[in-house]
Amino acid sequence: MMDAILAAIPQTADKIIDLGCNTGWVARQVARAFPDARVVGVDVNPAMIEVAREAARLEASAAEFVCVDGAAMQDVARGADVIICGGSAAFFERPQDVYRAVARCLEPDGLLIDCHYIYDADAPLSLRQEEQEMFGLGWMPNGLCDIAAVYEDAGLTVNKIRRLSRFRFEETAAARLARSILHAVPGMQELVDAMTERRRLIGQLARYRYPYLLVAGSGRPVAAYPPAQREITKALATLDLFSMPIPREPMEVLRGYLPYRFLAYVGDPDAAPGGGRAVDVLARTLQTLGIGPDARVLDIGCFTGLSTIVLARYFSEVTGLDIEEQFVNIASAVGRTLASPACFIVGDGAGTGFPSDHFDAVTMTATLAYTPRPLAMLAEARRVLKPNGLLAEFVYHHHDRRPETEKKIREAVGPDVVLAPLSQRLAMFETAGFELVDLIVVDTGAASPTEQSMLQEYIAHRERLLDGSKTSEDIQEFSELFTHYTGRLSEHVEKPVAYLCLFAKSEARPLE
Numbered sequence: 001m002m003d004a005i006l007a008a009i010p011q012t013a014d015k016i017i018d019l020g021c022n023t024g025w026v027a028r029q030v031a032r033a034f035p036d037a038r039v040v041g042v043d044v045n046p047a048m049i050e051v052a053r054e055a056a057r058l059e060a061s062a063a064e065f066v067c068v069d070g071a072a073m074q075d076v077a078r079g080a081d082v083i084i085c086g087g088s089a090a091f092f093e094r095p096q097d098v099y100r101a102v103a104r105c106l107e108p109d110g111l112l113i114d115c116h117y118i119y120d121a122d123a124p125l126s127l128r129q130e131e132q133e134m135f136g137l138g139w140m141p142n143g144l145c146d147i148a149a150v151y152e153d154a155g156l157t158v159n160k161i162r163r164l165s166r167f168r169f170e171e172t173a174a175a176r177l178a179r180s181i182l183h184a185v186p187g188m189q190e191l192v193d194a195m196t197e198r199r200r201l202i203g204q205l206a207r208y209r210y211p212y213l214l215v216a217g218s219g220r221p222v223a224a225y226p227p228a229q230r231e232i233t234k235a236l237a238t239l240d241l242f243s244m245p246i247p248r249e250p251m252e253v254l255r256g257y258l259p260y261r262f263l264a265y266v267g268d269p270d271a272a273p274g275g276g277r278a279v280d281v282l283a284r285t286l287q288t289l290g291i292g293p294d295a296r297v298l299d300i301g302c303f304t305g306l307s308t309i310v311l312a313r314y315f316s317e318v319t320g321l322d323i324e325e326q327f328v329n330i331a332s333a334v335g336r337t338l339a340s341p342a343c344f345i346v347g348d349g350a351g352t353g354f355p356s357d358h359f360d361a362v363t364m365t366a367t368l369a370y371t372p373r374p375l376a377m378l379a380e381a382r383r384v385l386k387p388n389g390l391l392a393e394f395v396y397h398h399h400d401r402r403p404e405t406e407k408k409i410r411e412a413v414g415p416d417v418v419l420a421p422l423s424q425r426l427a428m429f430e431t432a433g434f435e436l437v438d439l440i441v442v443d444t445g446a447a448s449p450t451e452q453s454m455l456q457e458y459i460a461h462r463e464r465l466l467d468g469s470k471t472s473e474d475i476q477e478f479s480e481l482f483t484h485y486t487g488r489l490s491e492h493v494e495k496p497v498a499y500l501c502l503f504a505k506s507e508a509r510p511l512e
Helices: 002-008 025-033 046-059 070-077 095-105 125-135 144-154 173-184 189-208 232-240 259-266 275-288 306-311 325-337 374-384 403-413 422-431 449-466 472-487
Strands: 015-019 038-043 064-067 080-085 106-119 157-163 209-217 296-300 317-322 343-346 359-364 385-397 434-442 497-505
Touching: 002 025, 002 106, 002 209, 015 025, 015 070, 015 095, 025 038, 025 046, 038 046, 038 070, 046 064, 070 095, 080 095, 095 106, 095 144, 106 144, 125 189, 144 157, 144 209, 144 422, 189 209, 275 306, 275 359, 275 385, 275 434, 275 497, 296 306, 296 374, 306 317, 306 325, 317 325, 325 343, 359 374, 374 385, 374 422, 385 422, 385 434, 422 434, 422 497, 449 472
Parallel strands: 015 038, 015 080, 038 064, 080 106, 296 317, 296 359, 317 343, 359 385
Antiparallel strands: 106 209, 157 209, 157 434, 385 497, 434 497
């Protein structure tokens, strides 16, 4: 956990607060790793602060420690670049008050680095009740969706979530140091005994829970990788792949297409959030989480094949599935042109027909945003995944959920789309029997106006060459549709945050 916390702190941080610092171990590690920053540990327990100060003296640590209550904490923490909350919010009946205070104290681009335990479905209720009573916990979130909902209430936006390895309780030098200090302080024997009993319970709980690191901020999150500079020649080269004998739709059919379907028809190079760059990140993230090059991958809702073809560069057996035969025809033609090993089939993501426990990974590129049966599709993904397999999906977090915004997006995407915050999206996956392993922000930058104009001209020219039955008026209308659809959602709609989410099958039986 400590390594993950240190890795999440920006090198430019000047003021770092450890909220609920206990005996100060985290603050001292941070002060050692960031010697130029001011590191302050705060706690309401004077005994803990006394131990923390003595430990800092013995270690010659630059970390400061202050005993304050909730109101005074804001005076100490105001202007912080980073606030570390190592699970201290669980001690409050109203955690939203804690996170609202954090949001007020952070600098505009400041970060909350938060730590929580999420329990397995088979965790004994008696152990959790004992934990609540022994530690005096006021808040025990049932899942990451509960935590994300509290963040959203406080005005914080998630930047990253990562599941860490299960904690293996071991005797540490820090624990021994804290106990030796306590033994030397008069009247502390009761606290020593309490710490011993807590260590026993923590050791039992460790088998039933995963620690999670969450990073959030009060501003719009920054993508986990820098947006690549688009080159129009590369975009046109991609579109050239679609210049082949594929049945073209007449204008009377195209007029009825929803915007996303129209853009997939013409070969939009950014069908996935962030385009091929984001799918590259998806593939590399799967690799870091143990999905090897010989993996069998199912890409549900592949549209015109961009995501499937990119994935096939990383994994040996990749199948793209889409319910639209027209899209599958285009994807297959592109795959043949590129000599891609990817395979494309027509099928329903809610009933693929594949055997159970068949795939090492199932991927979706915002597919759930377009389906009227997201839970059925998730149930099928869970069925075809191997026990240790991973599900990857791009999930949108909509800040702007006004009725007029929802109307605009439904007109563009379809009547089934729901503008939901991240917390509701995570709840849907948890209901379907998945637990989050990793979450990162992805860049969804669109092409520049100049690039869009060039693409418009190129696509219209290509359509004229491919379909001799289209008149000049048809081509003009086709071009106008392309321009209108590519920019339709950019006006008067706050752009949603896009996350790449990786899920594992949980031990819990999914709700029917």
